[in-house]
Amino acid sequence: MASARIVDLLSQGQPGQTVVVRGWIRTARQLKEFTFVEVNDGSCLKGIQVVLGQELADYEMLAKQLDTGAAIAVEGQLVASPAKGQRVELQAASVEIVGGADPEQYPLQKKRHSFEFLRTIAHLRPRTNSLGAVMRVRNAAATAIHDFFQERGFLWVHTPIITASDCEGAGELFTVTNLDLDKLGQSQQAPDFEQDFFGKRAYLTVSGQLEAEIMGLGFSNVYTFGPTFRAENSNTSRHLAEFWMVEPETAFCDLGGDMDLAEAFLKFVFQRVSDRCSEDLEFFNQRIDSEVLNRAETILNNDFERVSYTDAIALLEKADRSFDYPVAWGIDLQSEHERYLAEEYFRKPLIVYDYPREIKALYMRLNDDQKTVAAMDVLAPGIGEIIGGSQREERLGVLKQRLAEANLPEENYWWYLDLWRYGSVPHAGFGLGFERLVQFITGMGNIRDVIPFPRTPQNAEF
Amino acid sequence: MASARIVDLLSQGQPGQTVVVRGWIRTARQLKEFTFVEVNDGSCLKGIQVVLGQELADYEMLAKQLDTGAAIAVEGQLVASPAKGQRVELQAASVEIVGGADPEQYPLQKKRHSFEFLRTIAHLRPRTNSLGAVMRVRNAAATAIHDFFQERGFLWVHTPIITASDCEGAGELFTVTNLDLDKLGQSQQAPDFEQDFFGKRAYLTVSGQLEAEIMGLGFSNVYTFGPTFRAENSNTSRHLAEFWMVEPETAFCDLGGDMDLAEAFLKFVFQRVSDRCSEDLEFFNQRIDSEVLNRAETILNNDFERVSYTDAIALLEKADRSFDYPVAWGIDLQSEHERYLAEEYFRKPLIVYDYPREIKALYMRLNDDQKTVAAMDVLAPGIGEIIGGSQREERLGVLKQRLAEANLPEENYWWYLDLWRYGSVPHAGFGLGFERLVQFITGMGNIRDVIPFPRTPQNAEF
Numbered sequence: 001m002a003s004a005r006i007v008d009l010l011s012q013g014q015p016g017q018t019v020v021v022r023g024w025i026r027t028a029r030q031l032k033e034f035t036f037v038e039v040n041d042g043s044c045l046k047g048i049q050v051v052l053g054q055e056l057a058d059y060e061m062l063a064k065q066l067d068t069g070a071a072i073a074v075e076g077q078l079v080a081s082p083a084k085g086q087r088v089e090l091q092a093a094s095v096e097i098v099g100g101a102d103p104e105q106y107p108l109q110k111k112r113h114s115f116e117f118l119r120t121i122a123h124l125r126p127r128t129n130s131l132g133a134v135m136r137v138r139n140a141a142a143t144a145i146h147d148f149f150q151e152r153g154f155l156w157v158h159t160p161i162i163t164a165s166d167c168e169g170a171g172e173l174f175t176v177t178n179l180d181l182d183k184l185g186q187s188q189q190a191p192d193f194e195q196d197f198f199g200k201r202a203y204l205t206v207s208g209q210l211e212a213e214i215m216g217l218g219f220s221n222v223y224t225f226g227p228t229f230r231a232e233n234s235n236t237s238r239h240l241a242e243f244w245m246v247e248p249e250t251a252f253c254d255l256g257g258d259m260d261l262a263e264a265f266l267k268f269v270f271q272r273v274s275d276r277c278s279e280d281l282e283f284f285n286q287r288i289d290s291e292v293l294n295r296a297e298t299i300l301n302n303d304f305e306r307v308s309y310t311d312a313i314a315l316l317e318k319a320d321r322s323f324d325y326p327v328a329w330g331i332d333l334q335s336e337h338e339r340y341l342a343e344e345y346f347r348k349p350l351i352v353y354d355y356p357r358e359i360k361a362l363y364m365r366l367n368d369d370q371k372t373v374a375a376m377d378v379l380a381p382g383i384g385e386i387i388g389g390s391q392r393e394e395r396l397g398v399l400k401q402r403l404a405e406a407n408l409p410e411e412n413y414w415w416y417l418d419l420w421r422y423g424s425v426p427h428a429g430f431g432l433g434f435e436r437l438v439q440f441i442t443g444m445g446n447i448r449d450v451i452p453f454p455r456t457p458q459n460a461e462f
Numbered sequence: 463m464a465s466a467r468i469v470d471l472l473s474q475g476q477p478g479q480t481v482v483v484r485g486w487i488r489t490a491r492q493l494k495e496f497t498f499v500e501v502n503d504g505s506c507l508k509g510i511q512v513v514l515g516q517e518l519a520d521y522e523m524l525a526k527q528l529d530t531g532a533a534i535a536v537e538g539q540l541v542a543s544p545a546k547g548q549r550v551e552l553q554a555a556s557v558e559i560v561g562g563a564d565p566e567q568y569p570l571q572k573k574r575h576s577f578e579f580l581r582t583i584a585h586l587r588p589r590t591n592s593l594g595a596v597m598r599v600r601n602a603a604a605t606a607i608h609d610f611f612q613e614r615g616f617l618w619v620h621t622p623i624i625t626a627s628d629c630e631g632a633g634e635l636f637t638v639t640n641l642d643l644d645k646l647g648q649s650q651q652a653p654d655f656e657q658d659f660f661g662k663r664a665y666l667t668v669s670g671q672l673e674a675e676i677m678g679l680g681f682s683n684v685y686t687f688g689p690t691f692r693a694e695n696s697n698t699s700r701h702l703a704e705f706w707m708v709e710p711e712t713a714f715c716d717l718g719g720d721m722d723l724a725e726a727f728l729k730f731v732f733q734r735v736s737d738r739c740s741e742d743l744e745f746f747n748q749r750i751d752s753e754v755l756n757r758a759e760t761i762l763n764n765d766f767e768r769v770s771y772t773d774a775i776a777l778l779e780k781a782d783r784s785f786d787y788p789v790a791w792g793i794d795l796q797s798e799h800e801r802y803l804a805e806e807y808f809r810k811p812l813i814v815y816d817y818p819r820e821i822k823a824l825y826m827r828l829n830d831d832q833k834t835v836a837a838m839d840v841l842a843p844g845i846g847e848i849i850g851g852s853q854r855e856e857r858l859g860v861l862k863q864r865l866a867e868a869n870l871p872e873e874n875y876w877w878y879l880d881l882w883r884y885g886s887v888p889h890a891g892f893g894l895g896f897e898r899l900v901q902f903i904t905g906m907g908n909i910r911d912v913i914p915f916p917r918t919p920q921n922a923e924f
Binding site: 007025043069105126136138155157165174177185187199211251252415421422452460 | 641704
């Protein structure tokens, strides 16, 4: 008999139904006459309560093997549950221990474990409540991202991971190579990347934006959703060397349209996760961060404030408090500034736009004031910047001038410049770090706990 | 006024409606009294026909700029079209040339271009009919993959791209490094990977399977869909150094269930693409490969034959024809064998299962005959192997023995072995190369033309 999913049984199962449940034991409580076992299959936070009575064949032998972590298959009948908080429980008619878990050895015993410890057993932590909930939220958010864009006619485009373009001051790039590094060490020569796999030096991408622009100029509306990389030696709770990023690109779109899209996008994802993962969100709110549900409400029920960088600076200058980083027009907003605006002044999400050109990337469209560019950042209470975007510079002459000012050779950008030679159009896009979003939704404090197998300095285990 | 999508106008637009269309000119034909312009926005294969009459303000000036490749915005009224094959056309009331395209320079003039040439301008080829159709099919297939698994309760899991596990004889791995390679060249020493970013040697993944198994043992049903890599120096029409792979993993599942899943999966994807991209498939059938529509029919309307490897060998031995590679029990099936079975003998897709253990990976479950493993390959007419899968070896003792036989040290696999120590269950999964699937659906001959920016030996441009 095929397994029933526990999430379906708990929400829709009817007393009297005969079902088979397959999953892993979370807890077992032996009473005098029977044993209660909570079985979880990962489909939802809660397990189903299974009741094993003494009338079961092999009850004595079974009862000895009902260890936390063991895999079990149970056939039986659903019955109305007398226990609080569950509609039905499963009265076992036959039970099979599929795979045992030695209680002397299995690391995930009933007690709570620290997230630090769980990272050392990332191959087992999917079986815990917290990581289980994270992964379900992650899946719901990832799927929501696809649905949001697909419903609006955006194509999912797969931009390359391996790239030979060292994109706009991209900081720290990992090199991808097939050279014999042992031989290179002995060579007394600089590496000859012409002999490497791609015939030139290649890196892991830090952004799919430029390639997304290419696709946007043919399909009007596209988005990427894939892994990106930073070889940044930052051992913090907010940095990963490998993370997933979402980057939409819209042709015939200005900064206003970009802000509209970003706001609709965030609301869609929060709505979906609230709909599909309410039990998991309750769990985070109770156990991890008591602002989780409030934060979702704030996102869903507010129009995002829009304020120019210049006005934001004025608000910060007038603020009745001091900042560690002094405020003046031209500075990059620091976390304390962003949080003051989002959490104290507006008390809701806001979008700051038209930043000074000096602190933003040169592909961003120069405004008529020649001082600012059409950039925008979405700032939210509880996290600060969550989305960064811009209208792109589509005027060939302006872009060439900005490359020259930055001493960047045009020939490195020949194909990018071609886009603005032939059928150039105003267009805009944004970027969102997916793991930051999952942190924001769940309140998880460390980014290493919202991705299955984090890659960080000194760590590529599993 | 917001742009209307051309795909919507062509299918549902009503004469009399006032709309704005924004897109790129594919062709312009100047007649005496008016000009016909075909405008495409990438939302579908066909463009909309725009009629510019002499009564337009600036008609003379406009007419000179209606070049192939130029971006254009047109406001006007839909009218019933007298032309064959289109319901409506757009009578322009005002026209703006958004971005020109110098006809002396723009490489995509009206004539047909070879795919080889188009690869050299991969930044412009999304604007061609063929690449446009490929990318729409690619998007529809990719979305179908998510929908198929999500509807069945599978979680999308993001397995790592950077890995320190050199997985089962994975052949050619790219190294990912942050070492200073110039310095290494001068060092007269072997590279010290303990000083590298991850503290040990790291690679680009060739498969997410092992990590998917970890997740499957917590969530029961999971799948990966992400990039994978091979540093294989194969300059063929079927190999990419970077490609996307789909890998589901199902707990409490045997090889039979795995075959059921693979068959349902392929049918779902073909059905979706047939529903959503019928116009693009017609195009491929007409211009690229006249078997495209037949192939889709064959997939959709047949139960896949299931035949054991041993029976397949017997069929091949009895075949009334000779093969370049002689047939005997124990050989790996060659393309000619696979195609004979799929195209000549069964004339439909088939699944060959229970292969000799010697020619398959050691994580595949050993059958009771001790000679074969629970592996399966889906073979289809016109392409050969499209899916490869297996039930995994979940018995700790058997797996340890197979590692020992292969001289692989257990400590390299400590976390993988842990899975079978604690709550081990029968489970199975498969792998599908996404670009091979897109080739199969579209009939495109070269895999470099079904991914936006192919990575191959000597090529990481764009």
